[in-house]
Amino acid sequence: MEKRAAAQARLAAAQAAAAASAAAAKKKTDDGGHAISKDELQELLKEFAPGESFEPEVEEMLLEITDDFVDNVLEHAARLARHRGSEAVEPKDVLLHLERQWDMHIPGYGGEEVPKYTEKQSVETHSRRLAAVRRSVAAATAAQNEQRKQARLAADRATKGKGDMGAEDA
Template identity: 50%
Template sequence: LLLRVRDRPATTVLPPVKLQSLSTFSVATSMANSTVTVVKGMPPGPAGRSSPEGSQVLSKKKLQDLVREIDPNEQLDEDVEEMLLQIADDFIESVVTAACQLARHRKSNTLEVKDVQLHLERQWNMWIPGYGSDEIRPFKKACTTEAHKQRMALIRKTTKK
């Protein structure tokens, strides 16, 4: 899988891209300030990576910049950097694949932002900034069952002794 991200102005809107068969698809979608292009079927890159260094979603330099934002004194090992880059690539691949399956499920040959958005909301509890739905999401308070209340009372009772 080859992933490319190119910065674009926020006003750029790409036309929907037709999906071929799910095993060999090519997708381009505009989200915020970047365009993600996914092409399946590319040969693995160096060191077993599925994409060459220049076409990764997250480069080593960007990863190091993110780490420096959190802690300026922190330095990642080479193996840790490679692992995090691979995790990012795998995450993008799985999200795009699931979004393509959602597009196919709704009998469309076009991948839309709402497909990616639905997968991220349902599977990862993530929301895309700027692409929120019109509805206001209510705060979901977990309902406590009577059995849970009894267990908690028993735990509190035994810890007091």
């Protein structure tokens, strides 16, 4: 039962991706080949900053940045799919790239959990490494101090030996 639900979820995701791809292909012919249209960009602006507007140069730059982002994500998702040995890009490929490279977590697409280092693990690992470095530095410093001490003792013995020989001659 659980496998069936997972299969249905994957099928729904694939259908949604196909529909989005078809819609994007249609929009590309309508809007100069950009990933999103100028109208959609204006809608986003109205949603997040009502009453504001873009200058035409800024609008073009944002469309180019969006295109670059989509190209980057698709390129890396395709690499991940090939690495898995698949000819098709799946949602998990896109999710993995977004999570690992962009630290973006898309709600509603849990899928397979990607192991992630928690901050506590990172801090503990860093603390262990620092402790090892400190021990190493302390051991090296102690060895240098011991060498200096031995060298001073040897020098003192050598000067005492010369001083005794000079006193006997007199």
